[in-house]
Each structure stands twice: as C-alpha cells, then as structure tokens.
Amino acid sequence: TRSGRHSRLVVFNEEMRTKEILEQRLLNDLKYAIENKEFLVYFQPKYNVQVDPPVIGSAEALVRWKHHELGMIPPGDFISLFEKSSQIGILDRYVWAETARYIAQWKEKYGKVIPISVNLSRIDIFDPDLEKTIEGIVEETGIGRENLHLEVTESAYTEGEEQILEVIRCFRSKGYHIEMDDFGTGYSSLNMLSRMSIDVLKLDRSFIKDIKGEDDDSKDVQMVELILDIARSLKLVVVAEGVETKEQMEFLKKRGCDLIQGFYFSKPLPADEFEEKAIKD
Ligand code: C2E
Ligand code: CA
Ligand code: CA
Ligand code: CA
Numbered sequence: 001t002r003s004g005r006h007s008r009l010v011v012f013n014e015e016m017r018t019k020e021i022l023e024q025r026l027l028n029d030l031k032y033a034i035e036n037k038e039f040l041v042y043f044q045p046k047y048n049v050q051v052d053p054p055v056i057g058s059a060e061a062l063v064r065w066k067h068h069e070l071g072m073i074p075p076g077d078f079i080s081l082f083e084k085s086s087q088i089g090i091l092d093r094y095v096w097a098e099t100a101r102y103i104a105q106w107k108e109k110y111g112k113v114i115p116i117s118v119n120l121s122r123i124d125i126f127d128p129d130l131e132k133t134i135e136g137i138v139e140e141t142g143i144g145r146e147n148l149h150l151e152v153t154e155s156a157y158t159e160g161e162e163q164i165l166e167v168i169r170c171f172r173s174k175g176y177h178i179e180m181d182d183f184g185t186g187y188s189s190l191n192m193l194s195r196m197s198i199d200v201l202k203l204d205r206s207f208i209k210d211i212k213g214e215d216d217d218s219k220d221v222q223m224v225e226l227i228l229d230i231a232r233s234l235k236l237v238v239v240a241e242g243v244e245t246k247e248q249m250e251f252l253k254k255r256g257c258d259l260i261q262g263f264y265f266s267k268p269l270p271a272d273e274f275e276e277k278a279i280k281d
Pocket of ligand 2: 060119181
C-alpha cells in the first residue's frame with residue numbers, strides 16, 4: 001500500500017495539474033466566449049434606505065460566464081486569471097458595452113434610467129485607451145455619462161497612485177461618478193480618501209458580515225460608525241455591501257447609510273429579472 005505521505009503528494013500534484021489545465025482552458029476560451037455571448041451581465045440593485053419604503057436607486061453590473069461545457073462559472077473563478085494574463089480589458093469592455101446597451105434599451109422602452117456601476121480592474125486604469133473606450137460606449141448608446149458609474153477597488157490604488165488619481169480626476173471632470181469599491185480592505189484607505197475626488201464610498205462586506213444588530217458593541221459596529229462619520233464630512237454617498245440581515249439593514253439605515261446592496265434586498269439578477277423588478281412599474 002502507498003504511504004499516506006506519498007498519496008497526499010500525488011493528490012496534491014493532480015489537483016495542481018487539474019487546476020492548471022482548467023485555468024489554461026478558461027484563458028483559451030475567452031475570445032470564443034465573447035464571440036458566442038457566453039458572458040452574462042447580472043445586475044444587483046442598490047436600495048436607497050433613507051426613503052420609506054426603500055427604492056432602487058442604482059445597481060451594479062456583475063459578470064457571469066455561462067460556459068458551453070463547464071456550466072455557470074462565478075467571476076471569482078476567472079477575473080483574477082484574466083487580470084494576471086492582462087486580458088481582463090477584453091472582458092471588461094464587453095461588460096461595459098452590454099451594460100450601456102441595457103440602460104439604453106430600458107430608457108427607450110420605459111423612459112426610465114437607473115444608473116448602473118461597472119467594475120474597473122487596475123489594469124483597465126493603466127490602459128491608454130480607457131477614456132476612448134468608455135467615451136465611445138457612452139456616445140454610441142447615448143445614455144449620458146452620469147448613468148454609467150465607475151467602480152474602482154481600493155486596492156487598485158496601491159501603486160502608481162499619481163497616474164490613477166489623474167485618470168479618476170479626468171473621468172470625474174467629464175461627469176462620471178466614481179465609486180471607491182471594497183473600502184477598508186486596502187492599506188491606503190484614509191490617505192487616498194483625502195487625496196482623491198470620488199463620489200461614492202462602498203463599505204466592504206467584511207465590516208458588515210458579523211454585525212448582529214444595533215446594540216452590538218463590536219469593533220465592526222464602531223468602525224462602520226466611524227467610516228460613516230468620515231464619509232458624511234467628505235459629503236460622500238455611502239453604499240454598504242453584503243448586507244444580508246434585517247438587523248444589519250436597520251443598523252445601517254439608522255446611522256445614515258444611503259444605499260444598501262446585499263442579499264437582504266436582492267441577489268444579482270439576470271437582465272430580464274432586473275428589468276421586471278427595477279425598471280418596469
Ligand atoms: P465586488 O465588486 O465586490 O462585487 C460584490 C460581490 O459581492 C458580488 O460577487 C456579489 O454577488 C456579492 N454579494 C452581493 N451581496 C452579497 C451578500 O449579501 N452576501 C454575500 N456573501 N455576497 C454578496 P460576484 O458577483 O461573485 O463578484 C465577485 C467579484 O468579481 C466582484 O466583487 C468584482 O471584484 C469581480 N467582478 C464581477 N464582475 C466583474 C466585471 O465585470 N469586471 C471586473 N473587473 N470584475 C468583476
Ligand atoms: Ca464592485
Ligand atoms: Ca465590492
Ligand atoms: Ca468582522
């Protein structure tokens with residue numbers, strides 16, 4: 001019989017190989033998948049909780065991959081892969097264009113527009129064609145710059161911050177809204193906040209997930225209160241991410257958080273379901 005140690009090693013190597021093969025497969029399939037419309041854009045509503053009853057104020061576009069052989073693949077399984085291989089721009093461009101196309105289509109059909117944010121990877125920001133790409137999409141669809149919000153994750157600001165600040169400043173001066181994603185997870189949070197012009201701060205789910213309720217005196221509650229105070233003094237709109245319970249929602253609402261995104265209100269929805277829920281009256 002094989003020794004435990006030996007078989008563990010074999011399993012480990014096989015797992016590594018399987019993972020490598022799978023990743024290579026996904027990388028190879030990217031272009032085919034774009035051409036064959038395998039990427040689906042889902043929309044997760046952000047609810048304005050400072051009105052009663054809460055209403056959908058905006059949404060976030062989140063990609064999924066309906067692979068012809070492997071089935072539905074979540075973005076966690078391929079985004080970082082495409083980032084590492086510098087191909088993320090191909091996918092992101094597609095997602096931005098699809099999002100703008102939906103906004104335009106709903107505007108045409110219902111005369112109603114809900115601003116939707118799209119995700120920008122760090123690599124996108126350093127792409128010299130970024131401005132041209134996004135401006136092209138907005139002009140072609142005629143949706144208006146104020147309706148395509150740009151989410152930039154806080155950790156994108158770690159290196160080359162001067163250039164990033166410049167890109168953000170440029171988009172903002174044209175009328176785009178900038179949302180700082182995953183706020184609180186990077187190392188530069190406060191430093192960057194003071195230097196950069198943004199419109200929206202997205203409080204990361206890690207602050208929210210363990211909050212039990214209003215009289216919770218945990219560090220998380222104190223951190224959230226502190227961040228909401230800072231955001232208020234900087235006149236930023238705050239979105240709380242990953243809100244799953246009524247208690248979390250009530251707590252955030254009471255403390256003046258503007259928008260809430262999370263399973264408590266809605267999961268990310270396919271376009272037709274989002275249309276039904278958010279656009280149609
Ligand atoms: P993110 O930008 O922080 O997006 C929020 C993630 O939290 C989404 O995961 C969403 O489904 C999930 N979420 C929302 N509410 C809840 C909740 O109440 N509880 C929990 N547990 N999770 C919640 P998703 O869709 O799997 O996306 C994961 C990440 O992949 C995103 O994190 C984003 O960084 C990236 N991503 C997604 N779509 C795109 C895209 O088109 N381009 C790029 N560059 N990145 C994308
Ligand atoms: Ca995001
Ligand atoms: Ca986020
Ligand atoms: Ca925690």
